[in-house]
Amino acid sequence: MNGRQLITDAQNTWCPGCGNFTIQHTLKTILSEMEKEGTNLDDVVILSGIGCHAKIADYLNINSFYAIHGRAIPVASGIKCANKNLKVICCVGDGDAYAEGLDHLIFAAKRNIDITVIVHNNRVYGLTTGQYTPTSPLGFKGKSTPLGTLEYPLNPLELMLASGATYIARGYTRKMDLLKTLIRGAINHKGFAFIDVLQICATFFNMTDYYNAQIYELPTYDRSNASIACEKVKEWDYNNKAPISLGLFYQRTAPTFDEQFQHQMSVKSERYPIVKEFLALRQ
Amino acid sequence: MNGRQLITDAQNTWCPGCGNFTIQHTLKTILSEMEKEGTNLDDVVILSGIGCHAKIADYLNINSFYAIHGRAIPVASGIKCANKNLKVICCVGDGDAYAEGLDHLIFAAKRNIDITVIVHNNRVYGLTTGQYTPTSPLGFKGKSTPLGTLEYPLNPLELMLASGATYIARGYTRKMDLLKTLIRGAINHKGFAFIDVLQICATFFNMTDYYNAQIYELPTYDRSNASIACEKVKEWDYNNKAPISLGLFYQRTAPTFDEQFQHQMSVKSERYPIVKEFLALRQ
């Protein structure tokens, strides 16, 4: 059996050198592996917000929900609750998921809903041509802050840890093999899986040299140990120069929202008798 | 000089035994002390969301902005940036600040804007008659979740620590003296001050006995030590039975957004010459 054509005919409009290519390629590889292993790709759904990252919804030839800025995650939660057989993957931006729609990210983690969230974290608003985001370093001079921002960045991994996420990882678009392992792990993880991907924006915030100089892979430790994870997560605060660890920081198993939700669910197809029964009670 | 009448004529409509009375009384005491110490109370603004807690805006006879559900904090940020001489105090609910408007809370902490946020955390939606909130324990049976919630609560203190808040405390409405110290400290603190107040809701979620049995006051330690703070903050997760520490967990000094914002600010009152100058440049 030949696998499906995984890329659509849509014209790709990312800039040369954009890290989004790596993420797309990685997902493509993973999808075709999954297909070979027997997953029906009609059971996979990809979601995206709005931004450069989001174009991936057009490019991958699988079910997709190209949502609105900041709101892919609640849609994904609805999809997963509606049909627990679907594999649900969200590709979101840092402006998208850390600014406009931060609350949804936190609540998805809190609920431990079984979806995968990949943040294309280029630390800039790409598609709107270069403003700071919540992970831009202090003093970032973007188009909306020509005098430099006045805010320290958020550390999204720390926030996710505090929110109850059960799979927390960081990847980098110049480390494709690791990225593949992390995303594959996230999709396999039963529960809310979060990967912050340091994605190179070639046009507005090219951090390649900086990252290349700082990154290293996390050593072996008990991934279910929250204290160690917490320490590792704090090593780099997205602002000051420090070693940047890549890999899986934390993983644990816990009941998922969608699964428990199924237990509370009951389906009845004949509706009129139910209504009549109810009305009789009110007499 | 006689102090001002601090309570308005508005009829108070909290339930008997409601913890909001304690918070109001504490604020009243603090305000009158501040007045005695020379603060002009016309320079104080209180904000609130919508909910039982929010009625405090009607009851205190000072400047107030009775905002909308979840949105007191961005308003407060605007006020503080507009006039840094104002003391800005937000009284918000847990549904308000942890559900509807969580992102604003996190960003106010991130910016270290010099406002005080007091969360009336009764762990229930009071005014809408008893639904679960983000801090209700797992399995909470409210009107929207009669079968019990499927989500673990958030630990707001942990989130605040991860968001960069520079003053993090927890009070309890049955410990008024401590509450007073904490709120007073928050108002004095230069930067974003956060107090989660375990507020008794006498009607929908009366946790008095539970709290009384678990609470203790934090011992002395270096309040600027984030690791100790982190550990203390995690001791009780708002779900499982564990000792509940009250007091100031963490405090540090850092530049505030509003202060730096002032530096970027420049005021020009004669506008036409500026406009003409600009137009000339475009010729």
Add this chain to the structure above:
Amino acid sequence: MVQEVSILVGGKAGEGINSAGAIVAQLLNHSGYYTYMYYDYPSLIRGGHNFAIIRGSDRPVNIHRNFVDYVIALNQDTITQHKQRVGKRTINVFNSDVVRTEGQGISVNTILKSENAPAIMGNSAVIGAFAKASGISWDTVSDVFTRHMPKGADINLKVAKRGYDQVNTINTIKSIGSRRFSVLTGNEAIGIGLVAGGLTVYVSYPMTPSSSLLHFLAENTKKFGITVIHPENEISVILMALGFAYAGGRAAIGTSGGGFCLMTEGLSLAGMAEIPIILVVSQRTGPSTGLPTYTAQSDLHFILNAGQGEFPRFVVAPGDVQQAYYWSAVAMDVAWRYQVPACILADKTLSEGTFSIETEKISQAKFADLPLWDGKTPYFRYADTESGISPLAYPGTNGAVVKVNSYAHDKSGITAEESGIITQMTRKRMKKATVLADAMESYDTINIEGSSEAKTVLICWGSVLNTCREVALELNLKVIQPIVLSPFPVIRMNQALQGIKRKIVVEENVTGQLSALLRFNGITSDAMVLHYDGRPLTPDMLLNRLKEVGV
């Protein structure tokens, strides 16, 4: 002669005035009456003054009137604040521990103490007293308590019996038959309408006056075969629901104006991505937080125009429980059939009012088959067809790649920017509006009541129907109520207006929103009666206001 009775029950918030009222309504129901209950309460949890007015009649009634025959007083405010409602005929039944007035007083405390019952059961004592005073048989009381008190009927009955025994019958509310109606609120009627329409999930964030729908459905998930989710805020509500609908669920959401604001971006997404969804919006007094527990009809144009860009939507404003039930089911059908957002626009008076429904008479909506993909031709989510309606498939369907998109897109759902595609897809979406409007021709989108001869008509929408209906009966007028407001049934409306000389629009807002919608559709009105203090316009008020405009 009309057989009628009105009862006012009043007390503090927390004393169970709402449930006391519901029991009184059932007492009347069990005595053969049509009943209606208005429930008035400020936005607080304990204290203040709550009251309910229960009206019973031998003909259908869906609104209260000013005069009350009985006052059941749990606090003094009930006596002092309602002086304008009472007359010589009025009989007071009251808790003499806290109320000073004339009539039938009982000491609730004494009764509770002797039965060792909690304070919240105090209202059972006065209900018992009321039943006796009004000559309702103990059997009826016992029957109603047993059927309609979810918990502790036994001890409540004991308490009630003591109240019953302490007073005398003064003026009998005659039993007028053994027929019983189903008594339910407007929100409950919407809820069962949605259930009948195939609801699988209800997503909502609490907001008065929609919250009781959330509570009702949450309480009955097992019974109705549905699920209910209450997420972090209204933005999440609509987006989650769109996720459900995309994946094949039948999702409805509910809120009031402020929460609806937060849903408008999702609404526009539903319009562009052609994802069906039901929005129940129950109006309260605005702007902003306004009066959370009081009524209004001031969000019509907001609902009709919310969301950037242009896309078809279905908007229906039921006026009573029959309509609420039927049209909620129809809305479900319409939303999925045409893949458009459908809004059920209610108001506090309808949502939280309690009404009688004649089970035999309710109409059942007819459901068309969904335009599902046949699985034979290649799948295009936005295939352009004659009707503009594209075949539906859900993710997980073998062989279908289901791509939905908030951007302008081509037939496969991939982003497109070319002028030609934009024009075509805009027309595709608008074709659905036309097809929907045509299909609506076979529905009774306009409700016509009252005198068929009358030359003067009261035009109204939503729950004001009930006031107009009653006044029209008294003054021999016609009533026209457009139920579907988008697509506006302009042909039917013009037909309905044939022969009419004088058009008076009656609504609960300050700018005349239905009047504006009519004007927009080429129909001018001769007078407007606008009422906007948050309280329902009652027949008594309307009669006065009509005098002012010379009717």
Add this chain to the structure above:
Amino acid sequence: MVQEVSILVGGKAGEGINSAGAIVAQLLNHSGYYTYMYYDYPSLIRGGHNFAIIRGSDRPVNIHRNFVDYVIALNQDTITQHKQRVGKRTINVFNSDVVRTEGQGISVNTILKSENAPAIMGNSAVIGAFAKASGISWDTVSDVFTRHMPKGADINLKVAKRGYDQVNTINTIKSIGSRRFSVLTGNEAIGIGLVAGGLTVYVSYPMTPSSSLLHFLAENTKKFGITVIHPENEISVILMALGFAYAGGRAAIGTSGGGFCLMTEGLSLAGMAEIPIILVVSQRTGPSTGLPTYTAQSDLHFILNAGQGEFPRFVVAPGDVQQAYYWSAVAMDVAWRYQVPACILADKTLSEGTFSIETEKISQAKFADLPLWDGKTPYFRYADTESGISPLAYPGTNGAVVKVNSYAHDKSGITAEESGIITQMTRKRMKKATVLADAMESYDTINIEGSSEAKTVLICWGSVLNTCREVALELNLKVIQPIVLSPFPVIRMNQALQGIKRKIVVEENVTGQLSALLRFNGITSDAMVLHYDGRPLTPDMLLNRLKEVGV
């Protein structure tokens, strides 16, 4: 005879087509022409096809036409995608490294290499070539580069000179005078209008086509004496701005439709709490994400009705830069004077188009004194007055307790639920609408242009004015453009329509939104020209469409 020229510049995103176009516009400006530039780009950062059409004329022009005299091609698409715009007269100037066509080619790579200049300066080479081909003097080129190239004018000039020297003059764009206009975009005109109106803070979250206003103001905070904040999302934007306004700042915010959705709850709050605020909403093609970089006029009714409940609002839709400047300042005055939200409704064509402004001719708005508290009487934030306008005080004012409230409230700002207060305060707010409408009688709220004799009128709003103006001149028609859309200037509109036989409404949407607004105000139109592919309706298109409706 009219002296006119049109130039098309095209290339890939990232090649600086927008700035190249701006320089070409300045070359025409420095040759004495009125100029207009349309900038067309898809939603991407690198690649694709961007183009600008710059038109110069000896009379004011504010819209492009189909035919172009020059094509400056940085990529092959510029040649292949615009065949319908060129004729025999058209001259191509192009980068021969990547473009194959006839005309004046230069090797940009060679030039850049020889000057050791970066790729982004490639457009300077072709601009130089264009200048020579069109006979623009080197002095003019040098002057324009020096004045209007923020960085690296020197090296750019060297690059341009090489392009200049490599081609021959073919068809001279005559210098027609030494007069220069100020060249600026619609968003810049709004920006300086707000500054003139007293802006102190601009709060915004980026969203095309409003983002360039955010960038412009952020870049010029020091120059204009303002501050700019970009918060976490649009909900925060409006709430922060309301905080600023409450504390005495003059706040404006900006967004497009999707972001506006998220502001509607705050808008209703502004209405209820009577806090002044300016919203700049620039429309793009919807629904939902739609076409982010293309134009539309499809949010009018959404803007007019957004937010739950009813409250007065000021809505103005400028059509060109003069109006944008003047009315933005007026909006500022109105918002603060009447303590109402004011919306400046723009569209992509206006926001991102570049226009000439005659500095001498711009009108300066007159500002009335603010209704500030006198400090003598006790302070009540919502004191009811004859006009409905309450004296303003800000927190920090000695002796004033300033309480604002989203709930219905009494005069001191404390929550109130009594029927009497609700009615009174609703009327108080609506009085402001009346007073504002009256005050607007002394403004030119309706713009009338074209032939004063004509019996046929083109009625339009927003930037479509510029197309109608030009067509009206050609066909001897009248043009009527309501600038203020709320409160709708119905008296002036009816005056303007006196003697008119045929009314044709021209707009960029699919449902006819202005037409609906007119109908609502009792004015029916005879025909509609609706255009909705995201591209501006040009005079050439309109001429064709008018033929269809028999003009």
